[in-house]
Amino acid sequence: MSSDIVIAILMTMAGAATPILLAALGELVVEKSGVLNLGVEGMMLVGAVITVAVTLTTGNHLLAVACAAAAAALAALIFGVLTLTLSANQVATGLALTILGTGFSALFGRPYTGKSVPTVGSPFPAELATDPVWRLLFGHSVFVYLALIMVVAVWWFLQRTRSGLILRAVGENDLSAHSMGYSVIGVRYAAVAFGGAMAGIAGACFPLALTPQWVERLTTGKGWIALALVVFAAWRPFRLAAGAYFFGLMMIFEVYAKSSSSFRVLPSEFWAALPYLATVVVLVLISLRREGSSSAPACLGKPFIAAG
């Protein structure tokens, strides 16, 4: 394999990894606060369709991403009202959110279906990325850099700030956090809204950096892979980044399977299914290593109802 191909593979890998990394970072914060939101896929679809609509009407990418984040955060708040205020079942509500997001995006996206969307490029000057090797550093879409910055930011927030400590306390022991005077529900609302915004930005990646148009179910289950990634990473931001790039690699096989003969030993459908199968295998490997003792936040998925 020539170095050009290797660089091309690495570039595609980073692109494919980025939306799942962004969405998984959001979900990581949500789960650290003790909430399980299975609606990531739905929120990503909302973000993706809003991005397409705003980009095509205004041509302003920044505005489009901001609207996507806001819309997905709003969708997340529906989940919040149900699970946090009305203490509804989080699993069922998350599923409902995905169904709603899928339906909403299909309806809202109809006028934009098939229209090509102008993509965003690298934030660096083009002269820096003329050489293939330099392109690997400076030639990615802005989302790739944003996701990596957010990895550090989320780590710093959770481990180095007081607010992050409170958020983790709420997720590990909601009762004692409550008795210390922190608003468990308030913290969880904030986390859920942040998770929604991140899923919205992840959704924006698809039309602006990966497949520059709107089609129904554009995100093809990547939101669910993001959820698996959080488990895979044992709720740690840096491991999350490594995992996302691993899944990114799994995802690009399908692209290369169509063009390269060395992939033809197995049918192309196998390569397309690989990221999903790899997710299952990886989940098994993780459970083998941890031998039962889980690193999940102790209150994950459990509703909190303040006494009195």
Place this chain on the structure above:
Amino acid sequence: MQFRLEKRQEPSKLLQVLTPIGAVLVTMVLGGIIFTLLGYDGLGAVREIFLSPLLNAYKWQDLAVKAAPLIIIAVGLSIAYRANVWNIGAEGQYIVGAIAGTGVGILTNDMTGWWIMPLMMLAGVAGGAAYAAVPALLRVRFRVNEILTTLMLTYASVYLLNYLLAGPFKSPTSMGQPQTVMFSADQSLPYIIPGTIVQLNALLAVIVALVAWLVFSRFVFGFQVRVVGAAPHAARYGGFSADRTVWLAMLISGGLAGFAGILEAMGPVGRLILQFPAGYGFTAIIVAFLGRLHPLGAVLAGLMVAITFVGGEMAQITIQLPFAAVGIFQAMMLFLLLASDILVRYRVRSVRRAEIAT
């Protein structure tokens, strides 16, 4: 005056039955308003989606066709969810069930005999159950969360279907189309009401629900599933195995999803095609909840959701409402039902400020 929630001693049985109906009614009102605000004919949408299929007797047969797979899958999911086993990959088990049954169908395509149809159905059940056995094994052996594995396997199953239709399963006479042979007369479900499109699967759906209800309410297994789901620690104390419950819940829900899959292939579709996965496995999740995780509730909820499907198809033609609107109405029903749950478990009491202070 302020409101306060008080936990009920027992969840209210009456509200458990009334809230799904309330959720549907509120969906109609709220959905009408939202769709009007979105610039559609909101009133027309509600009328077409919720009422037209009922008022138009000619459409009742379509309700039976759409409700049958939803009911069969939702009955299985109801059992699984009661046991706290979150199988959300029924769509994949539905597809693999159809694939397994169709495999038998391809081998027996030029044979005749009464035994072919039950054999295909059996293969369908086995296929669905086998595909659900993977997440069951992973949960029991490795403590891997079944929500993620069942869903990942659903995505993989679609590619398995695509692969088979492009090669091994492709009909030699399909002229390049990715589809299997048409099923023969001995492989196709009979019509049970003359002059309609209602096939045997509609009757089987009702039988499945009745059998599940009997088993669930009368026998030890039903009790076991409910106890393990509701109180895992008590269940262990009582000698019930949580692992065995996971197995049973997954195999039953997977097997029923596979059953629905092969019935759909032998009935309305008539062969396997690329468009076979119609999302019934996902919609059945809504049906299961709307039916309050009860087998008989699943029948009513299945009919209710079938109304929205048939109504959505009508609304596409009559008022040019995009079919995606149906998904939004269905999601709203589930949201409102989940929101109403708090009324089942809690009592809303108005209290005076003075009382709060004390």
